[in-house]
Amino acid sequence: MLKNLLPSKPGTEPLAEALKACKSHFIWAAVFSALVNLLYLTPTLYMMQVYDRVVPTGGIETLLLVTAVAVFALASLAGLDWLRGRLMLRAGLRLDRLLSARVLQRVMDLQAKAPSTQALREFDNVRGAIGGQGMLALFDAPWTPIYLLCCFLLHPAIGLLTLVGGGILFTLAWLNERDTRPRLAKSIQSQNHAYAAQEAIAGQAEVVRALGMRQSSISRQIEQRRQATAAQADAQLAGGRYSGAIKFLRLVMQSAALGLAAYLAVKSEISPGSIIASSVLLSRAVAPVELLVGVWPSLVQGKASWKTLTDLFASTASVERERTALPDPRGRLQVEGVSVKFPDTENPQLRGVAFALQPGQTLGVVGASGSGKTTLARVLAGALKPQAGAIRLDGAEYDAREGDELARWIGYLPQVPSLFAGTIKDNISRFSTAVGVDQEIADRGAVKAAMAAGAHELILRLPNGYDTLLGPFGQGLSAGQAQRVALARALYDDPVLLVLDEPNSNLDQEGEAALMQAIIGASARGAAVVIIAHRAGVLARVDRLLMMRDGMVQLEGPREEVLEKMRATAPRAPGQPGAAPQRPAAPGAAPTSAPAQQQAPASAAPQPPRRSQ
Known part of the structure; x- marks a missing residue:
């Protein structure tokens, strides 16, 4: 199973390595699942011993002994079941530790090719499928033939009943998968579109309020959410029909197993203890199928999300390729x-x-x-x-x-300053301390860049100077102040x-003079400078x-x-010497x-x- 999930496309190596890092978790979970399923035979064996040995002989000591063994076995079952669940949860956490940063890195590298804000949500779907009941159901499914064999050992008729009923359950499960797969795909797509639209509106909330677009935006979001919810409900309703049918069939089969076993016991073909045992064995044989139907949506969503991540990593294969260290550019x-x-x-x-x-x-x-x-x-x-x-x-x-x-x-000052939540010095230093740069070095670099941008005095006049805390999108500064801080960020570390x-779209006279001095200073130290501007104050000096x-x-x-x-x-005004017709x-x-x-x-x-x- 793990081998089938390992991606092989160039660029997907981190995904394969992360899965391989969880290999031991999967192996031990499979081992514990085997022991758990063996121990699930405990109630069957206990009932057979009670009805076949204790009741006919009245052996209290035998009853105490088999009860003690059964309790120990069931306690072991509970402990092993807890351990395998914990192992799968740990596997999900290890995947998160190994891949979450890389997923974000790949998303940022998508740029204009196929921008996506859903990658981490897709990754969480994968982690949830691994750490949830779905994987445990997959580990339990291979033990269905073992329980079926035990039913045949009990009596061929009981085995045949289990086989026929199990076949019907598998058919229902297959029909459930075929019927719900397109519905689930549509539901996932609708949810992603709705979430993306909500994030986009939330990011422009001020503009929405100022333009009186609140109700129209809410109406659009509600409609998108309604479509996503309807698609999700359609998938759940389709799966619910099959889940109900499977549950009904399982209960009928359990009752039928009791009736058949009772008939066989009357005919002296099986012991009385086998009556209850047959029902328990049949229940265990079909339980993984019922559980798989219940968790199938999460497994399908996890598989689809894993494919999305594989495509993401394949499309950004150049991000983590090895590169030769080059000399510092001029x-x-x-x-x-x-x-x-x-x-x-x-x-x-x-x-x-x-x-x-x-x-x-x-x-x-x-x-x-x-x-x-x-x-x-x-x-x-x-x-x-x-x-x-x-x-x-x-x-x-x-x-x-x-x-x-x-x-x-490279120093870059975009049209919109695009400052981030954090202090001014963190914004200027590009949050370099988060990747190990010494705080003192980052502070000195931020002050130097602010001086080069002519923003040092401006920053010192703020309530907390360089330690002034900004909100999301640089909230707390005026447009002109934000542009000057962003210019200092562009000059950080002497690009x-x-x-x-x-660069001068929001600047006053003082700010534009500071900008010109910054450009002159950068050019004087040998930096190439590209300026896009409409105002002639900057272009007159290029x-x-x-x-x-x-x-x-x-x-x-x-x-x-x-x-x-x-x-x-350029066209000349009409009436001027040499003026041409208007064009x-x-x-x-x-x-x-x-x-x-x-x-x-x-x-x-x-x-x-x-x-x-």
């Missing part, structure tokens, strides 16, 4: 024909994007909304893997470094590549410009050359048109001399 970035297309979208978000950036250079990315700028930022930050092309840091593809090792050299997506349209690079080169080309292609605006001209880029807002810091190219 910040030379190469983007080679990168293309990205999200699932369920008609057009690709990026198409054949290519450019290069040297250490110390700054690149501004402009373009109209929907041109692919943010997608490009996510790809450059390593947050999103392209379907085609390659991104290289100092000549090595991103995949050549393990995810966290790569992220160590060689800095990717800033709309070395190079890249204009995007429909996911493709329209223009790329030194800033002044790109601006000149944009001016040449669509040049790609990326709004809101990042050439005039806007030439005039920095009053809030911008004084422009320093630009470095020569």
Whole structure:
């Protein structure tokens, strides 16, 4: 059974290793199950001894002796049954210890391919199936033929009754599995969709309240929950019909066994003690079948969840592959024909994007909304893997470094600051103490990064400074404060590549001046900087410009050359000398048109001399 569950696809090795680590639990549970099922013969043997030896002879001493033996055997049965249940529970806990972190790691690596928030729930289904009664029922099932053999030894007629009744029970169990399997699959899918929708709404509760969408959101969730509950009830009702039929048949068979045994005893073909024994043996022979029908939904769900985990690990096989340690990068970035297309979208978000950036250079990315700028930022930050092309840091593809090792050299500021529950210093240091970084080292790094971002004084003015505790999603800071803390996080540990997506969208004059100094400082120490922005205060200070349209690079080169080309292609107002008839605006001209880029807002810091190219 264990061998059949071992996955063999590349990338699923952790699953196979975790199952193998629980092999001893399964073996001992099987051994204890064998002893338990042997000891289940105790009531049968006890009754036969009482009716065949004690009652005819009146032997009290014999009664006391067989009673003592029976009590000891039943106590052993109870102890072994407790032990095997404990073993399976321990197996589930060991799987959790070995796999839970890896499951989360694989989920995070899915990115835009097939995002899933259900993986841990699927894993809990597997752990519940292993640690519950389902596995014990599977261990008991092979002993049904042993009990059937004992029935034949008691009398062929009783054995035949048990065989026929058992065959009918197995047929009902098979029909139950065939009938409930599609219903269970639909129920599981509906539940997953309902849970995912609830999590999504809960994550945007403030927006829902502000837009007056509470009732509509509740109505949608209730409808999804109703569909999931209906599917689950349908599966349970279908299984309940078979469970009721099986229970009815078992009781009828037990009564029939008593009647048949009584008839055989009257005919002197079996002893009186065999009357009760026949009923007990028949009950034990069919009990695993009845139990399996009862726990079948959890077993089916556990098997389906195990397949889901296998597919998850197979689709993220590159996460844990061995990699050669590479030298520290300097910040030379190469983007080679990168293309990205999200699932369920008609057009690709990026198409054949290519450019290069040297250490110390700054690149501004402009373009109209929907041109692919943010997608490009996510790809450059390593947050999103392209379907085609390659991104290289100092000549090595991103995949050549393990995810966290790569992220160590990249500073990323997304459009939404995305701070987490915890202290400000923990957010800036990327919670590095949780993976063994010394607290003092993390504290010094956080303060250094905050100073580089110009956020040190801002943080000190907070109630508890760097120890200020933030709520989920960075609650407790204004949008501008959160963006400056997120900038400090991006600068933590001096990354060689800095990717800033709309870094000044929430900043005031002081914040934008601090941002400019941070960019200048990062560039001065040799970091390559990529800035996506609409406000000219940042773009006026970049070395190079890249204009995007429909996911493709329209223009790329030194800033002044790109601006000149944009001016040449921009439409002129009617009535001006040389004005052409009205035509669509040049790609990326709004809101990042050439005039806007030439005039920095009053809030911008004084422009320093630009470095020569």
